[in-house]
Amino acid sequence: AQTVTQSQPEMSVQEAETVTLSCTYDTSENNYYLFWYKQPPSRQMILVIRQEAYKQQNATENRFSVNFQKAAKSFSLKISDSQLGDTAMYFCAFMEGSGGSNYKLTFGKGTLLTVNP
């Protein structure tokens, strides 16, 4: 069975600093997808970034970037120049499958990130 582990239940960072959230996963598949989702307090969950396992280049989305280490099964999220609005619960998610109708999607337990002024 797939497992996704986020080893840091809570983290804090000062505004404008950089923080890295860790995520590891377990799979025997070669093709899969990884996601980071952000759930701000009392607001909708949004997709932060997505990585396809077959792509060696790390995904980047403005201040958000990932460090994807396929051999180590690691998928960490780096937030640069942290802003108060980055305060949220962050979920790492793993998906494997193919053909549009055989996907298995698993989430980690989440990391609560607090950005302090």
Add this chain to the structure above:
Amino acid sequence: KAGVTQTPRYLIKTRGQQVTLSCSPISGHRSVSWYQQTPGQGLQFLFEYFSETQRNKGNFPGRFSGRQFSNSRSEMNVSTLELGDSALYLCASSLAGFLGEQYFGPGTRLTVT
């Protein structure tokens, strides 16, 4: 463009009853996914509907079911409610399912007493 809406936002039910939750996706989105979020189990995927057909399914008992209408609106039904079904139920819509960007609704908070 209007976002994903979920109704009702809050619901209190008694053990043994059944409940139906509704999700209206963003206009033009044909994929609707449902998730259960609890403090203990975290976020878990329930199922995904695309063009009125269930396309993907998580590991939930048959008490959890859903459907999608021709206008892409989706309903989720839970029968014979248990205390452990108390959760925040989220739905998300997208153009292309999981591989596309999913837009989440605010959720329905279900409390089973």
